[in-house]
Amino acid sequence: MDVDLDRSFLEQYHEFSNRIPHISLQNVANENAYYVSYSGWNKNCYWLFYSDHNQDCCYLEDSFRNQNCMDCSYTHRSTFCYETFFCTNCYNSRYLQGCTNCRDSWFLNNCIGCSNCFGCVNLRQKQYCIFNEQCSKEDYTSRIHTLDLKTIDGIEGARERFSRHALAYPHKCLEGVQNDTVSGNYINNSKNIRSGYIIEHSRDCAYINDCQKCTDCMDMDGWGGTGAQLVYEGQTVGEGANNVAFCNYTFTGASDIYYSDLCLNNCHNLFGCFGLHKKQYCILNKQYTQKEYEILVPKIIARMRAGGEWGQFSPVKDSPYGYNETAAQHFFPLTKEQALSRGFPWKEEEEKSLPGKRIEMHKVPRISDDIEDTICDAVLTCSDSGKLFKIQKLELAFYRTMGLPIPSYHPDIRYRRRHLPRNPRKLWKRPCMKCGKGMETTYAPERPEIVYCEECYLKEVY
DSSP states (O other): OOOOTTSOHHHHHHHHHHTSOOOSOOEESOEEEEEEESEESOEEEEEEESOBSOBSOEEEESOBSOEEEEEEEEEESOEEEESOEEEESOEEEEEEESOBSOBSOEEEESOBSOEEEEEEESOBSOEEEETTEEOOHHHHHHHHHTTOTTSHHHHHHHHHHHHHHHTTSEEESSOEESOEEEEEEEEESOEEEEEEEEEESOEEEEEEEEEESEESOEEEEEEETTOEEEEEEEEEEESSEEEEEEEEEEESSOEEEESOBSOBSSOEEEESOBSOBSOEEEETTEEOOHHHHHHHHHHHHHHHHHTTOTTOOSOGGGOSSOGGGSTHHHHSOOOHHHHHHTTOOOOOOOOOOOSSOEEOGGGSOSSGGGOOGGGGGSEEEOTTTOOEEOOOHHHHHHHHHHTOOOOSSOHHHHHHHHHTTSOOSOOEEEEOTTTOOEEEESSOTTSSSEEEOHHHHHHHHO
16 A cells, blocks of 8 residues: 555554454464464463463463463463463472472462472472471371362362461562562563563563563563564564564564564565565555665654654554453453543453353362263353353363362453462562562552562572
């Protein structure tokens, strides 16, 4: 499409991109994987988002290289794990948060190298502990059997007791290791990061989320991959991207690209393009010579500056999604009225019907071993939201293997509950509750947790 220098460029780009077919799902190389989006190289999986190289898994988010895991977020290289959050290299465990190299455990928070532990916080290389109390193997086994963990009531009771127990132990102001001058949360092996969240192997960046191997980037959400530099206002930019601004899904050797979407595989010098591969010197997907391109782009930028568009991301009114159907609603929750007042689109939920016989949750056997395979043909009603949902065959086999009851909540509600312990993506300045030194943390001052600076925390746990 030709550029009209007398009109808003972003309006032209929005009209132009709506004329082009959009790919239905951002996936690659999945096998026998259903209801999967923004993911790749998964096998025998169901309902995954932003997750790669998983096998026999259901309901994962931002999780990589797992096997037989379910209802997990930010979990990597783990096997037979359920309801884990920010965990790595864990095995046969349930309800873990911020744990590494743990196995055969329940309800742990910030533990490393632990096995056969229950309801513990801040432990290192421990075995047979219950609520941070050391036990013998025999005593541990006996006490675990009394907790009725094969039923929903038993698990909910243990969850409530663990939440109270965890408040007695200090929390580190920032979760992460091997960092130098960073702020935010869940940052590893990085340097000079300002307000970063879920960051690894990056440096000299500010206001970035879910990124790895990024350098000199700002206002970026995902992902870096094998490296990204000089990215500004980008969403899903990486794999060697360089000098990319105001773009979505632009990666694999991309460089010198502005206001473009889904431009892949060594694209260079693009402005306002959509869905191009191995192209250069294009504006609104129209091919130009290098000389023509270098003359026209400054004119477009000057027009955008005059209209107050240059330097701004695409207007939120052009978003194809409602505010309430995106992750924004989980990190920064708004009511419908609040969202609409800010100009955000809103998606009205539709009542959906599912084929199969409806069964109320109180009529489902309490123990998964007592449930017949026909439960996978039935329609269940969420105990919290009333939403309808079904149990997949892969799920049922997992619950039986793990000795877990059938969940009484819809997957959306389980996702929301899993994120409840997560701190907001916001920083507060407050003193360390041990030494009084000033620090930045995602724990608000009025919260009940004990929060230490990193130095005091490490002295406490080691």
